[in-house]
């Protein structure tokens with residue numbers, strides 16, 4: 001019945017041998033937050049804030065942003081919400097920021113690169129997020145980090161915004177966790193360098209695949225290369241998980257791979273304990289996790305890591321999933 005389906009999607013996702021996997025939602029609006037809750041999301045693993053900035057002639061001011069972040073936080077209640085700072089530029093231009101035309105927008109001034117060059121825009125967004133954190137479990141996440149210097153500069157802006165809010169006695173949550181998207185191979189390979197300076201990592205498989213296989217996302221002509229089950233991607237995910245575990249930090253996967261039926265056992269087997277996905281995928285992925293054991297998933301993941309291609313990995317995992325009782 002519908003009620004049973006609702007209960008099953010809101011219940012936690014636990015493997016047969018007792019490992020709880022947190023299933024969060026990727027959202028891009030207040031309406032999405034409501035859908036996320038209805039679908040049983042344990043939180044928001046990725047709030048794409050771009051929707052507030054695109055298709056308009058001026059940037060949203062601090063209050064407009066604050067109202068939206070706070071409204072989303074209220075909808076999510078006790079659940080954690082990871083707010084990603086602006087990820088535009090390149091292929092998603094803003095009318096109110098003039099940028100040089102770029103031959104390769106995906107390799108250009110995107111995301112954190114753009115924000116670090118637009119200090120007012122960046123600081124305003126951080127102020128709005130920090131204000132909305134009061135009384136809620138908001139976390140801040142920087143996209144497209146490729147180098148430790150970018151993380152340090154972004155954190156310095158965050159610290160100065162926070163200091164300003166304290167001086168003005170504006171309420172802010174006590175400890176706001178700060179993390180980065182791992183979606184550029186340099187960040188995955190140097191995860192051990194980043195780990196001590198972040199609270200968490202969120203692996204953005206869409207971009208990580210694009211940059212690892214040198215295959216532009218959304219380009220149908222190279223779609224055959226865009227598979228996150230590629231061992232070259234899995235090795236990076238393994239590296240990120242191990243570096244995070246070593247430093248006592250948590251890891252989530254928030255790209256499309258997190259909702260990929262064949263990839264979920266591998267991710268869990270690699271030690272990922274949080275997945276974030278489109279709200280509609282949550283019930284199905286929770287049901288899948290309840291059919292798995294961590295022990296088997298670990299074996300499958302270690303076999304997958306030694307394979308030669310995404311195709312081989314996918315065929316292998318499918319055969320294992322079919323054999324599940």
Ligand code: PEP
Pocket residue numbers: 046048087183203204205206207208254255256
């Ligand atoms: C990703 O790159 O995997 C990701 C989740 O970010 P976006 O799809 O918004 O680039």
Ligand code: MG
Pocket residue numbers: 183204206207
């Ligand atoms: Mg991305």
